[in-house]
Amino acid sequence: VQLVESGGGLVQPGGSLRLSCTASGFTLVYGAISWFRQAPGKEREGVSCINTSDGSTYYRDSVKGRFTISRDNAKNTVYLQMSSLKPEDTAVYYCAADNDYYCSDYGPEAADLGSWGQGTQVTVSS
Numbered sequence: 765v766q767l768v769e770s771g772g773g774l775v776q777p778g779g780s781l782r783l784s785c786t787a788s789g790f791t792l793v794y795g796a797i798s799w800f801r802q803a804p805g806k807e808r809e810g811v812s813c814i815n816t817s818d819g820s821t822y823y824r825d826s827v828k829g830r831f832t833i834s835r836d837n838a839k840n841t842v843y844l845q846m847s848s849l850k851p852e853d854t855a856v857y858y859c860a861a862d863n864d865y866y867c868s869d870y871g872p873e874a875a876d877l878g879s880w881g882q883g884t885q886v887t888v889s890s
Contacts, residue, residue, distance in 0.1 A: 765789040765879050767831035767859050772884030775849055779888070785859030785881060792816065792835060795863035797842045798872035799833065801855035801886075808874060811857070812844060822867050826852075845846040849888045856883040 771783040785797065798813040812833040813822040821833055832845040842859060860877035 767861060767879055767881035769859050769881040769884040772857060772886045774779045774887045774889065776890050777850060777888055778872065779849050780845070781849065782888060783846065783857055783859075783884060784841055785843070785861075785887070786839070787861065787879075788840075789877070790861075790863065792840050792842060792861060793837055794876075795861060796865045796867045796872065797833075797835065797859060797861045798867060799842075799844045800858045800860060800872070800874060801853075802858070802883075803852075803855040806855075808858075810871040810874070813872040814842065815867050817866070822869065822871050824871060825880045828848070846886070849886075851888045853889060854886060854888050858883045858886050 766788045768786050783824040796815045800808050802808040814833045830848045836840045859881045861879045862877045
C-alpha cells in the first residue's frame with residue numbers, strides 16, 4: 765500500500781500548481797482521500813478532502829475558491845489544483861487515504877487516515 769505525491773515546486777505568488785496523489789496496492793474508489801499540509805514550525809492541517817461514496821468535498825476556509833480537489837478513478841489518482849497561491853500556502857503537502865473513512869463538514873482527522881504519502885514541497889515566493 766503506497767501513496768505517492770508529485771507536482772510540488774517553487775511558484776510565484778498568484779501562480780498555480782497541481783498536486784497529484786497516486787495509489788498503488790489499493791484502490792481510491794472507497795473511503796476518502798485528503799490533502800494535509802505542514803509548514804515549518806506549524807501544526808499539520810487538513811486542506812481538502814473528497815468522499816468517494818458521494819463525491820462530497822471539504823476545503824478549509826483559507827483555500828476555498830482557490831483550491832479544487834478531484835479524482836481520476838482510471839488512474840487511481842487524486843489531484844489538488846491550487847490557484848492564486850499565496851506565500852502562506854508554503855508547506856509540505858501530504859495526501860492521506862483510508863477505505864473506511866468519511867470526511868465530515870469539519871474536515872479530515874489525520875489520526876483516522878491509515879495511508880500516507882511522503883509529501884511534496886510547495887514554496888510560494890517571489
